[in-house]
Amino acid sequence: MSLDQTEIALIARQQQLTARSVRRAAGPRRWWTIVGGALIPVAIVVVWWAVTSTGAVPSYRLPSPADVWNAAVDLQVNPLHRGLLYIDIAISTQRVLLGFVIGSAVGLVLGSLVGLSRLANVLLGPLIAALRAVPSLAWLPLLILYLGIFETPKITLVAIGASFPVFTALADGLRHVDPQLVEVGRAFGLKRFRLLTTVQLPAVLPALVSGLRLALAQSWLFLVAAELANSSIGLGFLLTDSQQNGRVDRLFLAIILFAILGALTNGIISLVERRLFRHR
Numbered sequence: 001m002s003l004d005q006t007e008i009a010l011i012a013r014q015q016q017l018t019a020r021s022v023r024r025a026a027g028p029r030r031w032w033t034i035v036g037g038a039l040i041p042v043a044i045v046v047v048w049w050a051v052t053s054t055g056a057v058p059s060y061r062l063p064s065p066a067d068v069w070n071a072a073v074d075l076q077v078n079p080l081h082r083g084l085l086y087i088d089i090a091i092s093t094q095r096v097l098l099g100f101v102i103g104s105a106v107g108l109v110l111g112s113l114v115g116l117s118r119l120a121n122v123l124l125g126p127l128i129a130a131l132r133a134v135p136s137l138a139w140l141p142l143l144i145l146y147l148g149i150f151e152t153p154k155i156t157l158v159a160i161g162a163s164f165p166v167f168t169a170l171a172d173g174l175r176h177v178d179p180q181l182v183e184v185g186r187a188f189g190l191k192r193f194r195l196l197t198t199v200q201l202p203a204v205l206p207a208l209v210s211g212l213r214l215a216l217a218q219s220w221l222f223l224v225a226a227e228l229a230n231s232s233i234g235l236g237f238l239l240t241d242s243q244q245n246g247r248v249d250r251l252f253l254a255i256i257l258f259a260i261l262g263a264l265t266n267g268i269i270s271l272v273e274r275r276l277f278r279h280r
Contacts, residue, residue, distance in 0.1 A: 099158025107166025169211025
C-alpha cells in the first residue's frame, strides 16, 4: 500500500493540536516577553548598585556593578591578558555546543531504543538509570585517565551530561505515543525507522524539545565541573583563578557570563521550537 505522507503528518500532529492551541492563546506577546523577562534582572542590578553605593558592604565581599564591568574591561584590554575574556567565552561556548550535539545524538539513539523496544528497556534501562546518578565530578578522573588532559575529556563530560535529559524525555515520550497513531502508520506500510521518523518522533516533539532544553542547561553545569577541575582556559578556569587570587569582581563576572550565555543558548532552543511548531 502506498504511503500518503500528508495524511500521516496530519494524523501525527493531532496529538499536539490542543496543547499548541492553549500555548498560543496563553502565550504573551513577544515584546512583553522581552520586557517582562528583563524586569527582575534590572531590579536586581538596581538594588545591587544601591547597596554597594552606600558602603554598607565592603567591596571585597560585594563588588559594585561598576567594579564587575571594569574587571571585564581589564581582562580584555590589559596588555598582560589582552583578549583573554573573549577567548574564555569562546572556548567554553565551543565545549558546550560540541558536547551538547554529541550528547543529544547519543540520547536520541538510546532513547529511541529504550522507548520502542522492551528488550532494550530491560537491558539498558537500569544501567542508564544508575549511570545518571553518578555525580559529574566522579567521571572526570576516569576521562582524564583514558582520554588525556586536553579538550576530549571536557567535551566528553559535557556530552555525558547532555545525553541523559534527551534520553529520558524521548524514552518516556515514545512509550506514551497513541497506539492508534502507530497502527495507522503501520497500516500505510511504515516499518521501524520510517515509522519512528514519520509518526513517533513528530508525536513526541514537545517532550523532545523540553529534553533538549534541559540537556543544554545541564551541559553548562557539566562544563563548570570539567573546567574547575582540569582547565587552563575557559569561564570555569576564570572562576577558580579568581577565587585563588581573591578577585571577587571576576567571580561575579564569571557567574554573570554563565547566566547570560545560558539564557542566550536557551533562547536559541526557543527559536528552534517556535519554528518547528510554526510548520506543524
